[in-house]
Amino acid sequence: MAIPERFLELVKRFKDNEKIYTSTSYKEAQLRQEFLNPFFESLGWDLDNRQSLPELYKEVIVEDSISVAGSKHKKAPDYCFKIGGIRKFFVEAKKPSVNLEASKDAAYQVRRYGWPAKLPISILTDFQELAVYDCRVMPDKKDKASKARLKYFNFERYVDSWNEIYDLFSKEAVLAGSLDQFIEENGNRGAATVDTAFLKEIEGWREQLATDLSIRNPDLNQRQLNFAVQMTINRIVFLRIAEDRNIEPYEQLKNTTLTTGVYENLCILFRSADYRYNSGLFHFKSEKDRDEHDELTLSLEIGDEPLQRIIQNLYYPDSPYEFSVIPIEILGQVYEQFLGKVIRLTDKHEAIIEDKPEVRKAGGVYYTPPFIVDYIIANTIGKFLEDKTTRQAKLSLRIIDPSCGSGSFLIAAYQYLLNWYLQKYREDPAKDGHKSKTYLGEKGEYFLTPEEKKDILTKNIYGIDIDLQAVETTKLSLCLKLLEDESNETLFKQLDFLHDRALPDLGENIRCGNSLIDEDYYDSVQMHLLNDEEIYRVNAFNWEDNFSKVFKKRGGFNIVIGNPPYGSFLSESEAKYINKAYLYQNYQLDSYLAFLERSLQKMKPNGFWGMIIPNTWLLNLLSERIRIYLFEEKKILFVRHYLFSVFKKVTVNTEVVILENKRSTADHLISISIVDKKKEISYEIPQINWIERKGKPVNVFEHPKFSCIVKKMRSGTILDKNFLVTQGAKPFQIGKGKPKQTREVVNNKPFVSDTQEDSTFRPLLRGSLIQKYKILWNKNYWISFGNWLAEPRYSAKYDALEKIVIRQTGDSLVATLDTSQFIVRDNSYTIVPRDENLSLRFLLGVINSKLLNWFYQKIVNSEEGEALAQVKREHIASLPLKIPRFDILEEKAIYDNIIDLVDQMLLLCKGAETAKTPSEKGVKSQRIKVADKQIDRLVYGLYGLTDEEIAIVEESL
DSSP, X not given: OOOOHHHHHHHHHHHHTHHHHTSTTSOHHHHIIIIIHHHHHHTTOOTTOTTOOOGGGOSEEEOOOOBOTTSSOBSSOSEEEEETTEEEEEEEEOOTTSOTTTOHHHHHHHHHHHTTTTOSEEEEEOSSEEEEEETTSOOOTTOOTTTTEEEEEEGGGTTTTHHHHHHHHSHHHHHTTHHHHHHHHTOOOOSOOHHHHHHHHHHHHHHHHHHHHHHXXXXXXXXXHHHHHHHHHHHHHHHHHHHHTTSSOTTHHHHTTSSSXXXXXXXXXXXXXXXXXXXXXXXXXXXXXXXXXXXSGGGOOOOHHHHHHHHHTTSTTTOOOOTTTSOHHHHHHHHXXXXXXXXXXXXXXXXXXXXXXXXXXXXXXXXOOHHHHHHHHHTTHHHHHTTOOHHHHHHHOOEEETTOTTSHHHHHHHHHHHHHHHHHHHHSTTSTTTGGGEEEOTTSOEEEOHHHHHHHHHHHEEEEESOHHHHXXXXXXXXXXXXXXXXXXXXXXXXXXXXXXXXXXXXXTEEESBTTOOTTHHHHTTGGGOOHHXXXXXXXXXXXXXXXXXXXXXXXXXXXXXXXXXXXXXXXXXXXXHHHHOSSOXXXXXXXXXXXXXXXXXXXXXXXXXEEEETHHHHOXXXXXXXXXXXXXXXXXXXXXXXXXXXXXXXXXXXXXXXXXXXXXXXXXXXXXXXXXXXXEEEEEEHHHHHTTTTOOOOTTOOGGGHHHHHHHTTSEEHHXXXXXXXXXXOOOTTOTTTTOOHHHHHHOTTEESSOOSTTEEEEEOGGGEETTEEOOOSOOEEEOSTTSSBOXXXXXXXXXXXXXXXXXXXSOXXXXXXXXXXXXXXXXXXXXXXXXXXXXXXXXXXXXXXXXXXXXXXXXXXXXXXXXXXXXXXXXXXXXXXXXXXXXXHHHHHHHHHHHHHHHHHHHHHGGGOOSHHHHHHHHHHHHHHHHHHHHHHHHHTTOOHHHHHHHHHHO
16 A cells, blocks of 8 residues: 555654654653554544444544553553454553663553453554564563564654555554454464463462461351352452552552551451442341341451462552453453362361362363354344333343353343443433433543443343352452443442442342252252252252242343353252253253253243253254254244364364244244354255254254255155164173173273183174274174173174174264174174065165265264264164165166175175285275265165256265
8 A cells, every 4th residue: 555645744754853752851642642643543543533433333442641649550551443342452652752672661561451451462652663562472570672572663664664564553454354364473472361360360369368268267167268268359359450440549459458457458448348339249237128248258367468469469560460451251251260169178177279070070161252152142132122222121121141150141241231222322312311321421422321331230131150159250240341431430420429339239130049940849859858068059049039020020031141051960869850840851961951941931932042052952862852842832043053162172062042932933944054263154944844853853064955855865764664773782881781790890801802712702893893895803802792791782683694784983874794793892883674675785885875974974963074973873773765666677776786786895895905916906996986986876866866966965075
C-alpha cells in the first residue's frame, strides 16, 4: 500500500523538531494527541469512533492515564485495539525522553498488561521508537528490555518499514489474521500462560493457608477448613481486583500487612465490604430473606506470615498480574482447575491437598473452551431473545446451568445479556423506563447502571453445582463481571442515592445441590442409617423448592446450557434411584444422559436447551430410549460434531446439541455441522428420518447425498437375521470362571501359552492376527480351553467346520474364513450361518467389499481414523444384507460369482506369502487387486447401485 501523506508528514515533523519532542518537558498526553493518534489512524483504525459504534464494539479504547499515588504503576494500557469487540493488542505510550530500547521498566509494564490479558502481542512506543513484545512470555521485573522483544523500529526506519508495519498492525491486516500468522511463525515461546501461573499461585496460597489454619484451629473439621480457605482466597482476590479497577483504594489490602495482626486487619476490611457490597462473599450477620450467614471465618486464627507473603506479592513491581486487564473468563479457567483438588485432614489434623475422587476417575478437570460456550449461548439465549422486548426478557427469561462448576457458561450468558439489554436501551432511549437504565460516561459512551446490571443478574441467571466451593466461585465470578466498567464513583454514587449496596446476594440464584437426585431419594434408603458425610456427599436437591420463584411464577426455565459431567460417578444407591426415577436411562448409566433428561424435565415449553456432550447419545446401542424420547418429543435444531479434541488430553468425541422444547414438525430439518480445525461441512437432515430409526443409532456423517444409497441398502434384511455373530472368549477376569479366578490367576495368565502344553490347549486367534482374507497365526499362540476361562462363550461355535472371523480393533471391517477351528479371543468375533442354505464365502465377500465398509464407516459408526476405534458386535449384526433371489438368474449369478472370487482371494492371499522375488510379489498383488475390484463391482450390482451412486461411494472413501 502507498504510504499516506499524513504519515510522511508525521515522520518529517518529528525529525525536524526532534530536540523539542525528546525534551523532558514534552508530555505523554501531547505525544498521543499529536503523533500516536494520527499514526494509528494512518493504519486504518477509528480512534474517535466516527462510526458511532456501541462501547463494546469500538475499534480502539483510548484510556486516560490513571496513575497511582506514590507509585510508577498505572492501572490501564493507553490503547486497546479490538476487532468485533475482541481485544487484539495493547499499545503503551511513553514520552520520547524515555529510552525505550533500554528501559526495563517500560518493557515490563507493557508485558505486564499483555500477558495477563492473554494477548500474544503488544506495542511499546514513544513514536521515536516502537517495540513489539511477545506477551506470551511471563514478565519478570528483573528482565532486560530486550527480553521477549520481537521487533524494534526507530522512527527514521518507519518509511522504509511501512509495508512491514502495515502488514502486521493495520486494521485491514489484523482483520485478515496477521497477528495470528505472525505468532504462528514465531513459535510458542511462553513458559507459562497467565492461567497456569495464577493457578500455581493460588494453589500455593491454599497449601499455606490450609497448613496454618489446621495448626492454629484444632477444632476445625475438614469441611470447615475447605470453606475457610476458599472464602479467604476469594475475598482477597475480589478486593485486589476491585483495587486495580479503581473501585477500592489502591494498596488497602497491602496496608493490612504492614503491622502485626494481619488477619484481624483483614477482617475489618471484610466487615466493611459486607456493608458496601451485600454479597454472599461477605455475609457475616443474619438478615431477613437471605441465606444463612458465615459464623465461622471471622473467629479463626491465621498467622501473619502466610498472609503477608500472599498479599504483598500481589503488587507492582513484584507481581506480574495486572488485575484491571485480566478477563473474568480467565479467572474462571483458573478456578475450574483449582476446584479439582480438596484439602483433607489426616488423623493428626494435618492438612494435605489431593485430587477429588471424581477428578481422579475422570483423569482431570476439563474447562469448556470459549468458542463452544459462545456458540451455545448464541443459539439458545440468542434465539429466545430474537422477538423479545427488554420487559418481556426481564419477566420471562430464566437461564440455568445445572452443573455450573466455576461458572464459565453463566459468566458468558450474563455478558451476552448485558450487551443485549444495553443495545436495546440505546436503540430506543426515549421508550418508557429505558433512560433510567443507562448513564452517560465521561467520553460520551453509554453504560448500564449498576442497579440495572444487578436486576438482570438476579432475574435471569441461575446455576446449580454439587460442590459448595464451585458455587461460591461462580458467585464471585458473576459479582466481578458485574463490577466491570465500574469505578468507585459510578458504583457507589447511584447506589447511595438508592440506599442500596453494590452487589446482589446470589444465594437464591446459585444453589448448592445434586441436580440429579431429588429429596425423595431418602425415601428409597433408610435415612436414619446415613451419616452426615453421606448426606453431604449425596446433597439431594429439590428444584421446585430451591427455585420456587422460577417454578411457581414462571413454570420452569426457558434456557438450559452447560457441559455436564460425563461417565458415571454415582454410588450404587444413587444409580438405583436414577434407574427407578428416570424414564429414559439404560442400566449402564452415564451421568450426562441423566443431566439431559432431568434438565429437560425442568424446562418450560418452547425453551431452548444447549450443551456439549459425547456423541454416544446417537451411537450407543443401549441409548435407544433416550433417542426415541428426543427424536419424537423434541425439536432438534443443531448438531455440531467436532473432529478434533475440544478438551485438552481427552479423546472423547463431542457434539454441541441445540434442542427446542417442543415437538418437531413433519418438514423440520436438523442442521448438521462436521467441524475440523480449518473447515466445516454443513448439511440438513429431515428429523423424520431419525424418528423412523425407532431409537436405533444415528450417524451424523450420513450426508443427505447418501440417502438414496442407504435406502436401497436397507431395503433388504440385516445380517443378524441369517447369521449369528458372537464375541470370542474372554480368558481372564477376577471372580469369573469355574472355579472363580483369583488375582494371582489373572496376573500369571496360566491358560495362555506360546506352546501347546497339554491336550486342553487349542490354537488361539487374536484380532491382530486377522487380516483381509487371511490369518497370520504361526503356531505360537495357544489357550487351555474350558470352563475355567472367565467367559468361554461356547456360542461362538469354535468347532464349526467353517466360520468367519472378524477383527474388533479398527475403524473398518476386516474379515476372513477360518477352517481350522481356532478358539477366538474377545477382541474378535465369529460369524456362523443360521440358514445353512447361505454361503459363508458369499457373506465374506460382501463384508470385505468397499460398499459394506463405506456403509459401516459413513452410516453405522463414525470412528473413522480414530486410534481407539472398535467394531461392535451389534454393528456387525445390524449391517444391511441383500439376500439374492435364486429364482432370478442375474441375482443367482452374482451370488455364485462372489463365492468363486472369494475362493480365489483366499488362495491368492495365502499364496502371496510364498512369493519371494519382486516380480512374483507384483503379480500376486495385481491378481489380488483385480479380484477385489471384481467382488466390489458384484456387490454394487447386488444392492442395485447406479454408476452415479457408485461414484459417490468411491469418492467419499
